[in-house]
Amino acid sequence: xxxxxxxxxxxxxxxxxxxxxxxxxxxxxxxxxxxxxxxxxxxxxxxxxxxxxxxxxxxxxxxxxxxxxxxxxxxxxxxxxxxxxxxxxxxxxxxxxxxxxxxxxxxxxxxxxxxxxxxxxxxxxxxxxxxxxxxxxxxxxxxxxxx
Numbered sequence: 001x002x003x004x005x006x007x008x009x010x011x012x013x014x015x016x017x018x019x020x021x022x023x024x025x026x027x028x029x030x031x032x033x034x035x036x037x038x039x040x041x042x043x044x045x046x047x048x049x050x051x052x053x054x055x056x057x058x059x060x061x062x063x064x065x066x067x068x069x070x071x072x073x074x075x076x077x078x079x080x081x082x083x084x085x086x087x088x089x090x091x092x093x094x095x096x097x098x099x100x101x102x103x104x105x106x107x108x109x110x111x112x113x114x115x116x117x118x119x120x121x122x123x124x125x126x127x128x129x130x131x132x133x134x135x136x137x138x139x140x141x142x143x144x145x146x147x
Contacts, residue, residue, distance in 0.1 A: 020113075020117070021035075023113060023116070024113060027109045027112065027113060028106065028109060030109075031102055031105045031106065031109070032076065032102075033078075033102060033106055034072070036069060037069065037072075037073060037078070037106075038103075038106040038107075038109075038110065039059055040055060040059065040066075040069060040073070040079075041078065041095065041099060041102065041103040041106055042103065042106070042107070043055060043058050043059065044079065044093060044094070044095045044099070044103075045095060045100065045103045048093075048094050048095055049092045049093070049094055050092065050093055051084070051090050051091065051092055051093070052066050052067065052070065052081075052091055052093065055093060070093060073099070076098075077096055077098045077099070078095070078096060078098060078099035078102055079093050079094065079095055079096060079099050080093075080094050080096055081093055081094075082094060
């Protein structure tokens with residue numbers, strides 16, 4: 001089997017993913033949050049009282065995944081679920097005061113992580129990198145559409 005060249009774009013990209021993943025875990029662990037939870041906190045911070053299906057749609061995940069996330073986040077007192085007053089079949093999700101505070105901490109962590117990743121880039125380099133990453137994303141979307 002052929003080894004991957006450590007100077008190849010692919011290897012460097014994998015290394016970046018691994019380092020980013022680890023750093024994200026370390027920083028979020030400091031505030032007691034799992035890496036998948038900040039996007040949910042951010043969505044609820046923007047618009048509180050969404051249904052579980054609305055959250056699943058916004059995050060582009062299965063509703064069953066949201067159920068598991070919410071159960072864990074309820075135990076941590078970050079969110080609470082309440083029945084919709086007009087439709088008892090719908091459960092609405094709200095941030096608790098602790099959830100709002102944790103959301104603000106998570107936002108600061110994401111800004112810190114962004115600074116750690118891109119702090120020494122010029123504006124021009126950021127623009128080029130953004131365009132290249134979007135192009136990579138589009139390439140992968142096209143391949144996934146065919147599957």
